[in-house]
Amino acid sequence: MPRHEFHLTAEWNGGRNGEGKISAGHLNTQISIPEEMDGPGIGTNPDEMLIGAAATCYIITLAAMIERKGIPLSSLSLKTVGGVREDRGLKFESITHKPVVVLDAAATEEQVKYVEGAAERAEQTCMISNALRGNVRLEVEATVTVAR
Structure with missing residues (x-):
């Protein structure tokens, strides 16, 4: 079975409120602690990257499921919310995906039902x-409609 490896390099300047940069394939960006956590807010941060990884994996998986069934897709968008709780330290508590799927006007009721289930799967x-x-608690709040 093939094994895939992904590599990242990082550089950091300073202490807790320092800044750095990371590079991994097509990802090249500055990093720091977010302003919401009393950091400098330069570039991205681990919280954004975690929900970014979860969101991109989710939307690609959903798009592939829809495509494999040959369902006519008009548009697919996503908002993802990550929740971090402060309780004797920080804990990444939840990720909620909120996809909005608009199927082409030719979509059948059966296809709509499939996509509603696919959003969860x-x-x-x-x-x-x-x-x-x-x-981490993982949730989906999908909206599936048919273009008119």
């Missing part, structure tokens, strides 16, 4: 979600 089969499951 995509989270359950996504590699990143599976890596987080048990440590």
Whole structure:
């Protein structure tokens, strides 16, 4: 079975409120602690990157599921919310995906029902979600409509 490896390099300047940069494939960006956590807010941060990984995995998985069934898709968008709780330290508590799927006017009621279920299954089969499951609450609040 093939094994895939992904590599990241990082540089950091300063202490807690320092800043750095990371590079991994097509990802090249500055990093720091976010302003919401009393950091400098330069570039991205681990919280954004975690929800970014979860969101991109989820939307790609959902799009592939829809495509495999040959369902006519008009548009697919996503908002993802990550929740961090402060309680004797910080804990990444939840990730909620809020996809909005608009199917082409030719979509059948059966296809709409499939996509509603696929929105839930995509989270359950996504590699990143599976890596987080048990440590972070994962939820989906999908909206599926048909273009008129």
